Amino acid sequence: MSDIFNGLAAAFWLIVTLDANLVEISLRSLQVTLSALAIACVFAFPLGTWLAVQRFRLRRTAIATLNALMGLPPVVVGLVVYILLSRSGPFGVLGLLFTPTAMIIAQVIIITPLVASITHQAMRDLWAEYHDLLISLKTTKMQRIRTLIWDGRRTLLTAALAGFGRAIGEVGAIMIVGGNIDHATRVLTTAIALETGKGDFALALGLGFVLIALALAVSIVSHWLSQTEREGRW
């Protein structure tokens, strides 16, 4: 138990003293995760919505595959991205390995299927509701997708938050492609893994509490910004 109290105390002191290392690591965590999330959403929202409105022969297979990809093991994604970005790999010349960019690439691959799949679920219901009207108004496919994304934007927030949750807490892939280099690619999760390995449980727990607080804060801020859970809004 004393470990936990020590951890809470450590977290408290890290935060009130605005520990420079902590601030740097937290900001990098946010930067990597939010960048990955933004990129993933750009692909996943239209993809998930398109899957809801488009009928084609392999649609069920595509959706099943997408759902299966939600469980993509991050370590394997990390490994594949590592091989692709390593000096001898096809994208080695770009020199991206062990940079935040590599971490963003790995996270985009991990969370895009998750966000797309939740988007598809939400959009399927909305499309069932809107179907007859949008067909009757002779909307183009593009207009349908835009209308659904706009009117379903509050459910898409949930999809984005799920993606954020998965990315901010992810450690396997970014450890491999980022390398947990101090002042370069160290983020909250990799720092926690490192401190645990060193036996500094108080600091590890302190970082852990900061991580949880961060996830909570992002969720609350996004709900507040989008004004969900208020009367008459979705």
Place this chain on the structure above:
Amino acid sequence: MVSPLLPLRIEGAVVRRGARVLLGPVDLTIEGSGLTVVLGPNGAGKTSLLKVMHGLERLSEGRISHAVDLAEARRREAYVFQTPIMLRRSVRQNLAYPLQLIGRPAEEIRVETRKWADRIGLARSIETQAPRLSGGEKQKLALARALIRKPDLLFLDEPCANLDGHATREIEELLLAARDSGTRIIMATHDLAQAKRLATDAIFLLNGAVHERGDANSFFDAPKTSETRSFFKGDIVV
């Protein structure tokens, strides 16, 4: 004023769902002006017929043709569903939506949405979220949204089902105004009194087929078939 869209011809139209025939075979021509009422008991195929005409239901057999090409025809049509479908947006945005789709200028959209919100008595609730309106208000909004593009041909599927007298009268006034300004209207209903108030001609559907057709006066005063007569009397027609 007769729409360039008409006549609308339906030839040998059949709609099947599995082995069940929902509609047909139907041969029908819609022309001229006015308001055609489609009558019939539940399951007679009223909704299917309307959806076939509007292209929402695929034909298993037969064909449908307009005086203009299909894409042009569809652009000049509008449809009001039995259960109004509200976009999860404000009243104003619901009204603006059909105009935005066809890229009308912002100023025109602003003026038109104001005008129509006024006409349906929702000017004060123009920023209300449409799904929060009452049943009658939703149906009025759905009707205004259908009329805002000034369609040549308007389909209505039981627009006053579940509405009280007051809301029904408001809807009927809008329909008559639209009819008088040259919109050809096809309306399914099983409210006989409403049919008599509005119709210029009527179609009686039974078991998916056109059982009787005529202009309002002769149709309601002297129906030709016994089934139509018993439907008018309020008997159960099978």
